[in-house]
Amino acid sequence: MDSEKYWEELNVGVKVVHMACALCQKVQKGLLSNTFDDDQVKSKDDDSLVTIADWSVQATISWILSNTFGSENVSIVAEEDVQTLSKPESAGLLGKVASTVNECLAEASRYGLKGPDKSLGPSEILEAISCCNSNGGPLGRHWVLDPVDGTLGFVRGDQYAVALAFIDNGEVVVGVLGCPNYHMKRDRHNKQQQNHISSEVSVPSPDMLEEGCVMYTRKGTGEAWVQPLVYGDRKYEWPNFAKQVHVSPIDDPALATFCEPVERANSNHSYAAGLASSVGLRNKPLRVYSMVKYAAIAQGDAEIFMKFARAGYKEKIWDHAAGVLIVQEAGGVVTDAGGRSLDFSKGIYLESLDRGIVVCSGIKLHEKLIGAVYASWESSSL
Numbered sequence: 001m002d003s004e005k006y007w008e009e010l011n012v013g014v015k016v017v018h019m020a021c022a023l024c025q026k027v028q029k030g031l032l033s034n035t036f037d038d039d040q041v042k043s044k045d046d047d048s049l050v051t052i053a054d055w056s057v058q059a060t061i062s063w064i065l066s067n068t069f070g071s072e073n074v075s076i077v078a079e080e081d082v083q084t085l086s087k088p089e090s091a092g093l094l095g096k097v098a099s100t101v102n103e104c105l106a107e108a109s110r111y112g113l114k115g116p117d118k119s120l121g122p123s124e125i126l127e128a129i130s131c132c133n134s135n136g137g138p139l140g141r142h143w144v145l146d147p148v149d150g151t152l153g154f155v156r157g158d159q160y161a162v163a164l165a166f167i168d169n170g171e172v173v174v175g176v177l178g179c180p181n182y183h184m185k186r187d188r189h190n191k192q193q194q195n196h197i198s199s200e201v202s203v204p205s206p207d208m209l210e211e212g213c214v215m216y217t218r219k220g221t222g223e224a225w226v227q228p229l230v231y232g233d234r235k236y237e238w239p240n241f242a243k244q245v246h247v248s249p250i251d252d253p254a255l256a257t258f259c260e261p262v263e264r265a266n267s268n269h270s271y272a273a274g275l276a277s278s279v280g281l282r283n284k285p286l287r288v289y290s291m292v293k294y295a296a297i298a299q300g301d302a303e304i305f306m307k308f309a310r311a312g313y314k315e316k317i318w319d320h321a322a323g324v325l326i327v328q329e330a331g332g333v334v335t336d337a338g339g340r341s342l343d344f345s346k347g348i349y350l351e352s353l354d355r356g357i358v359v360c361s362g363i364k365l366h367e368k369l370i371g372a373v374y375a376s377w378e379s380s381s382l
């Protein structure tokens with residue numbers, strides 16, 4: 001790939017996801033310490049949860065993208081809408097979102113981005129959220145955003161992710177995954193894996209490694225990277241201690257570990273357990289909320305991620321786009337359970353997804369799992 005292609009989208013995407021991670025950490029701390037009242041967590045029509053972090057991240061990222069690239073050039077497919085937030089009785093909630101967004105945008109220059117000259121008002125906040133109403137599709141360029149993926153993990157003080165991807169003519173070309181509670185690996189301090197832009201050796205200090213990360217990649221580079229989050233009054237400077245990530249070299253099922261969603265409602269644990277035992281996996285599954293599962297595969301903390309949603313559930317592109325590209329560029333394989341690649345060109349859903357999603361660190365494990373799906377599907381109750 002042209003070495004400059006999508007560089008600006010990557011650069012801005014990574015920085016704004018860092019900002020969003022800082023925003024989420026503040027809100028999560030507040031939720032857990034009860035600084036905020038119950039108004040902070042709402043149920044949506046489909047019974048899933050939404051918090052002030054979801055709206056605030058969507059508003060922040062939308063505002064930065066529109067102001068950096070020009071709103072006429074920006075199309076965003078994103079999870080949240082303003083239905084709840086624009087009701088008259090939600091004025092208090094909207095006020096909290098506005099102050100969260102303005103606090104975050106006030107820090108933009110620390111991340112090398114330009115914030116607004118003055119605080120955004122409620123109508124500008126609603127506009128920033130509601131303009132993320134694109135349906136994507138096969139043509140043109142679209143950003144794809146899940147502001148807080150794994151909202152259940154977020155409200156429980158557990159794992160969650162901020163996921164931003166960029167799609168060009170139906171193909172995911174940039175993926176950025178902020179994982180505020182998921183740490184960079186500690187064991188990569190050799191010079192080869194130091195940052196890829198500056199020739200200086202910059203090793204993150206141990207305390208930075210404790211505090212979450214942002215992973216990112218561009219399609220076709222064969223490289224995926226991770227940076228620690230930015231703390232205290234430190235300024236973000238590209239490449240911010242970036243280190244390359246690689247999938248695990250383990251291809252022996254007896255040594256491999258698989259991840260799956262925590263919630264049984266989101267993936268059939270017993271079917272996955274059956275597959276795991278039929279290919280010879282012995283380790284207990286690693287149950288993790290959100291797209292952090294993709295991050296775990298990309299940096300070699302686990303070898304397999306399987307998701308088998310109930311029949312009729314349609315996977316949304318924002319729940320996978322960033323993670324899929326990061327795993328692929330880190331050396332892994334991602335397909336549906338029939339072995340075909342995921343199609344991000346059909347709008348907001350992964351249409352025609354076959355049975356489930358299978359993510360592996362390498363082709364050997366992948367072939368075994370897909371074979372096991374074909375061998376077992378008829379007799380399963382799925």
Ligand SMILES: Nc1ncnc2c1ncn2[C@@H]1O[C@H](COP(=O)(O)O)[C@@H](OP(=O)(O)O)[C@H]1O
Binds near residue numbers: 261265289310319
């Ligand atoms: N019935 C269902 N089956 C499968 N996935 C579902 C689901 N309901 C919601 N999801 C998706 O699963 C995501 C959480 O993934 P996980 O279970 O791996 O933590 C949710 O993201 P949000 O939390 O952003 O809504 C949501 O998009």
Ligand SMILES: [Mg+2]
Binds near residue numbers: 148319
């Ligand atoms: Mg999600």
